[in-house]
Amino acid sequence: MLIFRTPGELQQWALAQRARNVKVGLVPTMGYLHEGHLSLIAEARKRADAVVVSIFVNPVQFGPNEDFEKYPRDEARDLARCEEAGATAVFLPTPAVMYAPDASVFVVEERLGQGLCGARRPGHFRGVCTVVAKLFNLALPDVAVFGQKDYQQAAIIKRMVRDLNFPIEIVVAPIVRETDGLAKSSRNVYLSAEERQNALGLSRALALAAEEVAKGPCESQALRQKMVRLLEQSALRVDYVELVDAEQLTPVAEAVPGTVALIAAFCGKTRLIDNRIL
Amino acid sequence: MLIFRTPGELQQWALAQRARNVKVGLVPTMGYLHEGHLSLIAEARKRADAVVVSIFVNPVQFGPNEDFEKYPRDEARDLARCEEAGATAVFLPTPAVMYAPDASVFVVEERLGQGLCGARRPGHFRGVCTVVAKLFNLALPDVAVFGQKDYQQAAIIKRMVRDLNFPIEIVVAPIVRETDGLAKSSRNVYLSAEERQNALGLSRALALAAEEVAKGPCESQALRQKMVRLLEQSALRVDYVELVDAEQLTPVAEAVPGTVALIAAFCGKTRLIDNRIL
Numbered sequence: 001m002l003i004f005r006t007p008g009e010l011q012q013w014a015l016a017q018r019a020r021n022v023k024v025g026l027v028p029t030m031g032y033l034h035e036g037h038l039s040l041i042a043e044a045r046k047r048a049d050a051v052v053v054s055i056f057v058n059p060v061q062f063g064p065n066e067d068f069e070k071y072p073r074d075e076a077r078d079l080a081r082c083e084e085a086g087a088t089a090v091f092l093p094t095p096a097v098m099y100a101p102d103a104s105v106f107v108v109e110e111r112l113g114q115g116l117c118g119a120r121r122p123g124h125f126r127g128v129c130t131v132v133a134k135l136f137n138l139a140l141p142d143v144a145v146f147g148q149k150d151y152q153q154a155a156i157i158k159r160m161v162r163d164l165n166f167p168i169e170i171v172v173a174p175i176v177r178e179t180d181g182l183a184k185s186s187r188n189v190y191l192s193a194e195e196r197q198n199a200l201g202l203s204r205a206l207a208l209a210a211e212e213v214a215k216g217p218c219e220s221q222a223l224r225q226k227m228v229r230l231l232e233q234s235a236l237r238v239d240y241v242e243l244v245d246a247e248q249l250t251p252v253a254e255a256v257p258g259t260v261a262l263i264a265a266f267c268g269k270t271r272l273i274d275n276r277i278l
Numbered sequence: 279m280l281i282f283r284t285p286g287e288l289q290q291w292a293l294a295q296r297a298r299n300v301k302v303g304l305v306p307t308m309g310y311l312h313e314g315h316l317s318l319i320a321e322a323r324k325r326a327d328a329v330v331v332s333i334f335v336n337p338v339q340f341g342p343n344e345d346f347e348k349y350p351r352d353e354a355r356d357l358a359r360c361e362e363a364g365a366t367a368v369f370l371p372t373p374a375v376m377y378a379p380d381a382s383v384f385v386v387e388e389r390l391g392q393g394l395c396g397a398r399r400p401g402h403f404r405g406v407c408t409v410v411a412k413l414f415n416l417a418l419p420d421v422a423v424f425g426q427k428d429y430q431q432a433a434i435i436k437r438m439v440r441d442l443n444f445p446i447e448i449v450v451a452p453i454v455r456e457t458d459g460l461a462k463s464s465r466n467v468y469l470s471a472e473e474r475q476n477a478l479g480l481s482r483a484l485a486l487a488a489e490e491v492a493k494g495p496c497e498s499q500a501l502r503q504k505m506v507r508l509l510e511q512s513a514l515r516v517d518y519v520e521l522v523d524a525e526q527l528t529p530v531a532e533a534v535p536g537t538v539a540l541i542a543a544f545c546g547k548t549r550l551i552d553n554r555i556l
Binding site for chain 2: 007011014015018019021099100102103104105106107108109110111112129130133134137138140159160162163164165166167248
């Protein structure tokens with residue numbers, strides 16, 4: 001497995017793959033890899049000849065009061081997992097090699113990023129779009145795989161690819177969950193034993209929504225209230241509970257099959273997100 | 279010569295060139311081609327196996343009170359000139375095929391675009407960066423050629439390529455002038471005979487700056503005043519006269535060899551720009 005630590009090394013390799021018509025798949029991650037990430041690598045392997053995994057905790061997508069500094073990192077374990085998962089190359093840059101001190105060009109999305117996490121994390125999706133555009137230009141992938149866990153992010157990346165005409169296929173892979181339903185997340189490591197139990201509220205509230213919608217269309221306001229109640233009963237502090245159109249991410253008045261339910265909630269100090277296509 | 283009218287046609291062709299390792303050059307233009315544009319095509323031909331000329335009056339880079347509607351267009355003549363100049367392909371999209379009605383992703387530059395034309399034309403360079411990023415992803419060039427006439431634009435595009443890691447070499451070709459010194463511009467067609475004469479003030483003010491700096495370093499404020507006086511004597515209304523650092527585009531206190539002098543001035547209703555590396 002190849003290891004690149006600078007943008008130049010990755011791009012040079014990618015140009016060489018292109019010249020040989022090797023189909024490249026990219027899996028952008030922030031590391032601390034779990035089974036969710038491994039499923040993305042497996043998906044990329046199905047669709048490409050060579051798979052690059054990028055591991056980069058991107059400072060530009062973190063707010064000043066967020067967890068950039070304490071975000072979990074374990075390079076040795078991540079490299080072992082990538083190797084096991086059959087990655088061709090891993091890209092492990094530092095912020096200093098990714099951003100010039102006078103970096104001044106950014107990619108912004110002005111519609112899908114207005115609500116949900118975008119409203120709570122100003123600048124987050126600007127950071128995400130910018131770093132993903134950079135990774136696209138460095139790894140020159142034919143296909144890139146993102147997780148549905150970050151539903152809004154995946155929608156925004158698809159929009160970026162459409163609006164900036166990147167010649168890249170975007171694949172969104174399903175959420176991988178623990179056996180009790182908790183969505184896999186690098187941030188789950190922050191949870192105490194009690195919080196870990198409370199965290200089940202998210203997937204349970206989404207399951208509740210799915211059950212209700214399976215019975216027939218639901219007035220959104222009433223369904224949201226039921227979900228909020230369940231979250232609060234799990235000692236979670238709700239950041240948002242939304243029922244939105246799957247493409248436009250705009251709130252729907254009535255939840256129907258295909259509507260997406262999204263939750264962000266604080267479990268202790270840890271902010272968790274989860275979602276489900278109803 | 280190939281003619282493409284949709285993004286899909288161009289990108290499909292570009293991907294086929296890439297698969298055959300054909301080196302592609304791109305010359306983005308707004309059409310109404312003059313000798314300045316032809317010099318860019320010639321430059322691209324020297325550096326690439328196949329040259330794409332894009333002709334697109336990009337609505338996103340025009341302000342509401344600017345000349346988008348009346349900007350001169352002559353498709354038949356442009357195609358003939360491209361063919362003569364040895365272009366491999368011309369890309370002639372409409373705004374409707376370039377921008378989805380709900381387009382929401384843009385590329386912004388937040389430093390080099392603050393002054394000069396950026397300060398006078400809000401949103402202009404956001405439109406330029408966005409359309410050039412799209413053209414890069416559609417034509418997939420190895421090299422792209424821009425004119426020094428739009429000095430600030432060229433600096434911003436180089437910055438975009440650096441900050442977003444596009445695998446593209448940017449070449450900036452010298453300004454082509456009429457025999458009397460007026461910089462070639464599609465907008466020169468707007469000028470009456472009298473205005474055409476007055477327009478010489480721009481290149482003369484730049485020549486004056488070059489002469490002064492050739493004698494020794496010049497205090498910028500004094501030199502600017504001399505240039506402004508010359509422009510006003512030519513019946514030009516000054517939009518800006520600036521002496522800036524060639525890379526950062528920040529005003530310098532003292533003009534020296536390598537300083538860039540830039541002018542924007544209204545000649546009647548027509549806004550003209552010109553510049554010179556002193």
